Amino acid sequence: MALTPRLDIKQTQSLVLTPQLQQAIKMLQLSSTELVDFVADEVAQNPILEYGEKSDGSDTPAPENNPDETAGQEQTPKTADDFLQEHAPVGTDGDTPLDTDFSGMYDDNSSSDNMGTVPEQNLGLNGSNMITGGAGSFDFSDTGIDEKQSDKLSLKSHLEEQLLLLQAAPYEKVIIQYLIGLTDEAGYITEETPLIAERCGCSEDDIERIFKIAQTMEPLGVFARSLSECLKIQQIQADRYDPAMETFLDNLEMLGDGKLSELRKLCDVSKEDFLDMVEEIKSLNPKPGLEYGEDIVYTVVPDVFVKQTPKGKWFVELNNDTLPKVLVNNRYLKEVGENPLKKEDKDYIDECVSKANWLVKALDQRAKTILKVSSELVKLQKKFLNDGIQYLAPINLRTIAEAIEMHESTVSRVTANKYIATPRGIFEMKFFFTTAIGSVDGDNQHSSVSIKYKIKQLIDDEDPKKILSDDKIVELVRAEGIDIARRTVAKYRESLNIPSSVKRRRIKNPAL
Template sequence: NLDLLARRDLAGLRRVCGVDADDLTDMIAELKALTPRPGAGFGGEPAQTLIPDVHVRPDPAGGWRVELNTDTLPRILIDKRYHAVVADAARSETEKAFVADCAAQASWLVRSLDQRAKTILKVASEIVRQQDAFLAFGVEFLRPLNLKTVAEVIGMHESTVSRVTSNKYVATPRGVFELKFFFTAAIQASDGGATHSAEAVRHRIRTMIEAEASDADVLSDDRIVELLKEAGIDIARRTVAKYREVLRIPSSVERKRYLKVS
């Protein structure tokens, strides 16, 4: 009957098990004391540490210092001495052309990697500039931002910014984030003011629900909509429900049952 327990359907559990409320409370307490994955302590791969591509630190002079993590950058050097030896040994025009072509390709690769590193730094610096309030005050101050805005400011194509931010991570005083984390949709303000970041709104919803101390404090989706509108955020009930599901937060009915069990 774990499905009934997951829904916190205490009345249904009492009927199925043929016990009273006190016995059911004891049974649930016993289940909570068990380990749901008893084999987890006897194996598994070691946790892989996430290595950031960019570091952001407070600048003593003010603002933020954005630096590439050189440990993550590929290092390629051209051995010019070896190239000179091979070039001197080339006799025919075909051999000379082959050596020259190899040297040109190597130089192109070195320049491309250098340009890639500069592009990552440029994109990360603009993201930090746009999201300064988040770094200073927290996720509730995250601004709406899209790829096009960053691309226009740094003079690059939107697809280039998209490639640069994929699977790239930045270490900040607030934690390590994927660069794509900073791109969030905009939600209109109810008073016609500045728009709100969708990520910041999700954070507000989670904070509201985490503050529920008893089943009497549980907020319905409609009540959350009202509270957000009082805070100047114009959002539909279905959007609140969608964000709640993304955050893996149960419905108000399930949360009430959970708090009663607790």
């Protein structure tokens, strides 16, 4: 074939990413704090923009919706259209949420395979720190290495590093992360155990068992609920906790009151042994957490509130305080337009007007998209909200994307650095994405967290004379409609730090 020059006409379609469109996509990923800073810069640079009444620095709280007023008519979470009717900023035309197909533009978990499963060390069940002592995980940082803090490691950071290596079930790590958020600077927890159990959706026995797991972490004595328990933890680890020491620590207040003779009689030890016990207690650390630096406190402000009506319906609303409200200053624009302008001045004003209109519209689209995604999350996670951590539904980015007819990359950006406040605490939106195990009939799916919980419950309740093998566990789990393989059961059992059936038989039947 001869090589000759020729002219061809070809028609193609391509999408041009304008700087404004790229900025709008980036705005989806911004946390509320970053968004406030971004809008502040835009307002400072654009004379046409001004803050609305809720973004002018005033601390007047936004009025909340009364659940009782809407209890009879709320059938589903509040929709984006409802929000727009109440909060649509000036200059918007009610366009659809910003949805893009640029899955290759950013590498931020846009694939459905990488569905944003929350790292276990970043989970928590309260409004304090399910978030490992930070206000969010960002993909970029302008902080130079010389500006980074070189202070002593904080107690919470030290505990969270150990949590990564702790042999515990995923849901147990979730609760331990919650306990880390409750520890004070000395390492103690003052929250009542029944209240912790209620918030975590677990029994008090489960919480006590998880406390014992957490109390094996360094420094010894953390997660104690009293001075006596703190010293007891240290003595147990040192293998110095005998009946006499147990009596001593159970009546520790007598030592503070100077009732040494009465305390010695209770312990039933000689005077020399009693003095040794006193010196031994004095050598322990009553406040182990003080060995570490103080935590940097970040205020986590939720982007979305989830509330329940008296009739049990769930509804969603945006946190208006985190949404910067900007308006086009039409009065200033009118004053400028009444005077003759040079061409370059007129071009500058036109550019400012265009940027102002774009920002108002982009903020509206961002709010609408966040509300739409969070509403679908709440709809799919009602069982978790009602019953607790063991009932997390297995969903991924594709599940949400298909339900709201958006691209997965858009959902990924929306859920990045966003927090949702529920009656069970404040969670990062990524928390609600977990892996799934199919059912026998193929119609339903089950969360891996809930399946691990089932396996553990089966083993805890097994008859010591009839230890369950992995094959038997598979049969029992399959009987509940869950399609699971033996190797999966073995893997989950090992991740729960549960020994094999042979070892359990020896442990539960020492005589054999």
